[in-house]
Amino acid sequence: MFKEIDARGLSCPMPILKAKEIIENQNPTSIKVIVDNQAASQNVWKFLKSQGFDSVIESSGNDFAIIGKKQEESICDCETETKKESNNKISVMITSDKIGHGDDGLGSKLMVNFIKTLKEIGTDLWSVIFVNSGVKLTTEGSEVLSDLSLLKEKNRCNILVCGTCLNHFNLLDKKKIGETTNMLDIITTLQLSDKI
Incomplete structure (x- = not known):
């Protein structure tokens, strides 16, 4: 049908x-x-x-x-299997390209330091979700692209980037890392997480 x-x-x-x-x-x-x-x-x-x-x-x-x-046969959802193997799934949601309010320069530095330090969570870090202006951190020229790449490769962390947000900021073609996703996937990821 x-x-x-x-x-x-x-x-x-x-x-x-x-x-x-x-x-x-x-x-x-x-x-x-x-x-x-x-x-x-x-x-x-x-x-x-x-x-x-x-x-x-x-x-x-x-x-x-x-x-x-x-498809005739469903493809194995390896990502789901990986999720089940993890004892403690931690998700981090980043809603801005800065931390806090007041001094934007300080807020940007704090966010860079925060992302650089995420690796200390280890393999329990399951996903990092970028929404609103946070998506700018995944695009061309971002200071933290290499750190996010390290999280993805060594920590086997999922990098999820809100497609609606990228579209809003006209950054769809400038995204350099992560999986363009939607609110349903984001909610599902949060629902499956042990800690947020």
């Missing part, structure tokens, strides 16, 4: 929630979701992939069509 969803004009995470509802209630073998921004297209593509769909994104003008076909 084929289902088509027109999610143009809907803000994150509504396109994903509409697709989720169709998949759970109607179990289509193929699905097409139409959105009107790149961040939403990436989020829907990622969601369909997590649901066992082979998906492609086709763009036409300002619209993006994410077309997914159900």
Whole structure:
């Protein structure tokens, strides 16, 4: 069964929630979701992939069509297995590119030092989530790109970056590290965490 969803004009995470509802209630073998921004297209593509769909994104003008076909066999969710292995999953949410209010220069230095020190948590650090102006720390020119890369490679930490926020700041094409994600994934990550 084929289902088509027109999610143009809907803000994150509504396109994903509409697709989720169709998949759970109607179990289509193929699905097409139409959105009107790149961040939403990436989020829907990622969601369909997590649901066992082979998906492609086709763009036409300002619209993006994410077309997914159900795989014969579900691919192993290795990330989920890794999550289950961890005894203590700690997630950190970064909502700004600075810490505190008052002196922006000091706030920026504090944030850089904070991120550089996150590695001390060790392998219990499961995910670092960037939202609002915090997404700027994952983009071209950020002082902490090498530190985030170290967290990802050595600590096996998930770096999640809000796609709506990147889109708001016109930074989608300047992101250098992390997985562009959506509010549904962020909520799920927080829900599965032992400590935040």
